[in-house]
Amino acid sequence: MPSLIELQNLTKKYASFTALDSINLSIAPGVTGLLGPNGAGKSTLIKVLLGLVSTTSGSGTILGLPLGESTQELRSQIGYMPEDDCYINGLTGIESMQLAARLCGMDRTEALRRGHEILDFCGTRQERYRPVDTYSTGMRQKLRFALALVHDPKLLILDEPTTGLDPEERDAMLNRIRILSRDFSISVLLCTHILPDVQAVCEHVLILGAGTVRVSGSMQDLCRVQTPRFHLRVSGAASEFSERLQSRGMVVLETTADSISVLGQPEEHSTWIWQTAAELGQIVRSVTPAANSLEKLFLEAVQETEHGHS
Amino acid sequence: MAIHNLGYRHCEGRRQSHRTRWLVLTENGIRRAWASAWLRRMLFFAWLPSVLMGFMIFLYEQSESTDDPFTRAFIQMGTALLEPGGQGNMQASGMLGYLQQKNEHPGETRHLFWSSLLLTLFRRSQPFILIPMLGVITPPMISQDIRSRAFLLYFSRPLSRTQYVVGKLATVIFYVLLITLMPALMLFCTGLLLSPDLSVLSSTGDLPLRILLASLLIAIPAASLSLMLSSLTTESRFAGFAWFAIWIFGAFTAGILSNSTWGDSTSPLKYLSLFEVFSEVAGSILDPQLASSRVEEPVSILAVLTAVSLAVLFRRISAPMQV
Numbered sequence: 001m002p003s004l005i006e007l008q009n010l011t012k013k014y015a016s017f018t019a020l021d022s023i024n025l026s027i028a029p030g031v032t033g034l035l036g037p038n039g040a041g042k043s044t045l046i047k048v049l050l051g052l053v054s055t056t057s058g059s060g061t062i063l064g065l066p067l068g069e070s071t072q073e074l075r076s077q078i079g080y081m082p083e084d085d086c087y088i089n090g091l092t093g094i095e096s097m098q099l100a101a102r103l104c105g106m107d108r109t110e111a112l113r114r115g116h117e118i119l120d121f122c123g124t125r126q127e128r129y130r131p132v133d134t135y136s137t138g139m140r141q142k143l144r145f146a147l148a149l150v151h152d153p154k155l156l157i158l159d160e161p162t163t164g165l166d167p168e169e170r171d172a173m174l175n176r177i178r179i180l181s182r183d184f185s186i187s188v189l190l191c192t193h194i195l196p197d198v199q200a201v202c203e204h205v206l207i208l209g210a211g212t213v214r215v216s217g218s219m220q221d222l223c224r225v226q227t228p229r230f231h232l233r234v235s236g237a238a239s240e241f242s243e244r245l246q247s248r249g250m251v252v253l254e255t256t257a258d259s260i261s262v263l264g265q266p267e268e269h270s271t272w273i274w275q276t277a278a279e280l281g282q283i284v285r286s287v288t289p290a291a292n293s294l295e296k297l298f299l300e301a302v303q304e305t306e307h308g309h310s
Numbered sequence: 311m312a313i314h315n316l317g318y319r320h321c322e323g324r325r326q327s328h329r330t331r332w333l334v335l336t337e338n339g340i341r342r343a344w345a346s347a348w349l350r351r352m353l354f355f356a357w358l359p360s361v362l363m364g365f366m367i368f369l370y371e372q373s374e375s376t377d378d379p380f381t382r383a384f385i386q387m388g389t390a391l392l393e394p395g396g397q398g399n400m401q402a403s404g405m406l407g408y409l410q411q412k413n414e415h416p417g418e419t420r421h422l423f424w425s426s427l428l429l430t431l432f433r434r435s436q437p438f439i440l441i442p443m444l445g446v447i448t449p450p451m452i453s454q455d456i457r458s459r460a461f462l463l464y465f466s467r468p469l470s471r472t473q474y475v476v477g478k479l480a481t482v483i484f485y486v487l488l489i490t491l492m493p494a495l496m497l498f499c500t501g502l503l504l505s506p507d508l509s510v511l512s513s514t515g516d517l518p519l520r521i522l523l524a525s526l527l528i529a530i531p532a533a534s535l536s537l538m539l540s541s542l543t544t545e546s547r548f549a550g551f552a553w554f555a556i557w558i559f560g561a562f563t564a565g566i567l568s569n570s571t572w573g574d575s576t577s578p579l580k581y582l583s584l585f586e587v588f589s590e591v592a593g594s595i596l597d598p599q600l601a602s603s604r605v606e607e608p609v610s611i612l613a614v615l616t617a618v619s620l621a622v623l624f625r626r627i628s629a630p631m632q633v
Contacts, residue, residue: 080466086459105325152321
């Protein structure tokens with residue numbers, strides 16, 4: 001499968017400050033989470049991808065187009081939702097949509113039709129006829145998402161798309177991202193600090209730190225633990241269950257009041273687990289393979305960055 | 311889900327060329343500016359002087375067509391009295407000179423008369439509409455985009471910074487031409503319609519080109535300067551204040567320095583006033599006979615003013631992307 005974004009030795013310096021330091025990365029189509037602490041270079045990377053700032057050195061391709069050369073063509077295939085509260089003053093929601101669509105080359109009628117269609121998709125109702133400067137934070141957030149989508153991009157760059165949304169709207173927003181990726185093959189680069197959002201929708205993760213790539217890979221691979229283990233929850237006393245498992249040669253790593261952490265894959269030990277439960281008259285509530293949390297990965301990357309600086 | 315909600319669909323429609331994107335911004339800018347009632351009032355008043363001058367052309371043509379010498383002399387005197395002439399040029403364009411020339415060279419007076427009227431329009435009436443009009447239209451045009459961070463929305467689309475600037479400039483130039491080029495061309499057309507036959511085109515055919523050139527030489531620097539001021543601040547009222555201050559304080563300073571201190575009205579210090587610069591340029595183009603100095607100086611000043619304004623403008627709109 002061809003890469004969506006391919007960067008080689010990409011460096012961006014602002015005077016003496018290096019925002020991106022010889023970045024090499026390859027992002028596959030799908031939904032990719034872009035993570036990193038403040039000042040890691042996420043915003044600079046997005047601006048470089050959009051051609052808003054020039055690179056100091058390095059090269060790359062986005063959607064098969066060379067970086068820094070076909071900027072206009074590239075922007076017509078990328079939808080960008082900025083984190084900043086930006087809007088075109090004096091226009092209503094639907095007028096903003098129409099203007100954005102026309103700036104991407106649509107004629108007036110088609111732009112208006114498309115604007116209404118996307119606002120419907122984004123759950124914007126009659127407020128589309130109000131000036132944008134009277135919108136609430138959530139409404140503006142939805143409008144920015146709609147503006148990024150109005151020209152039917154192949155790549156959607158979303159910067160903090162769920163910030164300022166209530167839980168219901170947040171779920172709806174994540175659902176829209178899933179629909180766009182799954183049903184319409186629109187790749188998404190999701191830049192956020194809300195790790196559960198990344199876990200909920202992303203297939204790939206990219207963690208930046210101090211202008212370099214700290215972690216990159218598929219969510220499945222990254223969350224897989226090095227040493228396989230699983231967690232067992234039982235209805236009765238876990239200590240007794242744990243002792244019985246150890247007597248049968250299983251390695252128990254940790255035992256709490258109602259759960260046991262065991263080394264190995266659950267499939268290897270399923271017979272002994274059910275047999276022990278039957279003997280002790282206890283109920284096995286759940287058997288869950290252990291996984292690395294994204295939060296742990298993120299914190300490790302951040303700590304690595306801090307140690308690197310010190 | 312609402313019945314009209316079709317969900318997301320791919321958009322297959324044909325896209326227009328990248329090169330005309332600035333027109334979208336211009337059209338949007340014109341529509342937004344037109345929403346101002348003050349602008350519409352000013353445009354109404356901007357056309358009144360040309361109506362008066364149309365009446366003067368009517369009087370002139372009447373004097374040409376009548377055979378009665380008394381009526382003819384009376385209309386000529388009335389026309390000459392109504393014709394204000396350029397400042398400092400009364401000897402050339404004033405009543406006596408005008409009547410004298412009319413008697414000596416009957417065929418040349420029409421050009422002189424029309425160009426004098428156009429010059430009056432460009433020098434004496436339209437600047438007083440142009441200044442407040444641009445003071446209303448331009449201050450929010452870029453300052454509000456900076457304040458609302460609209461650059462991120464514009465420049466993440468296939469729109470270059472040059473197209474953005476051209477789009478904004480074209481909006482301002484459109485309104486400036488609406489009060490300079492259009493009334494002047496209407497006046498010219500009125501003259502043609504009232505004249506005895508189309509042979510007058512041979513003596514006045516250069517005027518439309520002169521009108522166009524003078525209008526553009528006023529519109530482009532004025533638009534560049536006003537947009538540059540708008541780009542320097544996020545508060546449109548400051549940009550508006552600076553715009554008026556440049557015109558008013560410039561005129562006062564130039565008046566004091568060039569007349570009171572040196573007592574010389576041809577001093578280059580008079581170009582501290584943008585009124586004088588625009589007035590000289592319009593005068594030199596519309597009728598070189600009436601020009602009191604060489605055209606190179608004021609045109610150079612306007613060229614430098616435009617270049618500096620555009621350089622600052624580009625720098626200011628690029629700045630938000632660099633952080």
